[in-house]
């Protein structure tokens with residue numbers, strides 16, 4: 127059974143990221159996956175403190191809820207990051223989780239440990255913003271790519287939606303909910319994502 131771990135990075139419960147997340151989870155569960163949604167904006171997860179505590183061990187020494195998140199990442203087969211655009215970036219709480227993967231980066235590139243959790247995962251991003259600029263998601267895509275690399279997760283692409291602002295506005299998008307649900311199904315069944323057209327890679 128495919129285990130999907132989803133980081134819900136918006137503080138707005140019932141908002142657009144949450145709606146997209148739930149659609150993906152519905153598709154995945156109906157296709158037999160085990161799913162877990164972590165409301166990271168409402169969890170106690172500090173950003174990296176650059177204390178050097180992981181330098182020799184690859185283990186972060188900050189004692190907060192990220193401790194269990196590391197173990198959940200290790201156990202997962204698929205990572206989904208869902209975040210709105212905040213100031214052309216992901217939200218601060220999503221960034222905090224990403225910064226804490228520095229311990230994994232140390233494990234991988236400095237201590238030359240094997241794969242995190244002993245395997246390679248698949249990773250996707252769900253993201254939407256209010257504006258419509260061409261470069262809206264460029265920085266975010268780069269950040270997510272490097273996050274996924276640190277946790278041995280192959281970035282498979284992103285569902286990206288422009289012009290989505292009010293709470294629930296994503297429901298008015300002609301394709302978004304169906305696309306997220308279908309993505310969940312594809313992730314659950316281990317189908318190849320390369321030919322799934324809605325996924326953007328840059």
Ligand SMILES: Cc1cc2nc3c(=O)[nH]c(=O)nc-3n(C[C@H](O)[C@H](O)[C@H](O)COP(=O)(O)O)c2cc1C
Pocket residue numbers: 136137138140141142143144209210211212213214215254255256257258262290291292293294
């Ligand atoms: C603090 C804050 C910063 C934002 N910055 C941007 C931005 O830089 N570009 C943009 O297109 N939308 C921006 N938005 C709009 C959100 O991305 C948009 O409303 C999104 O759909 C919210 O998703 P949610 O309901 O999952 O939180 C911002 C919203 C907030 C609250």
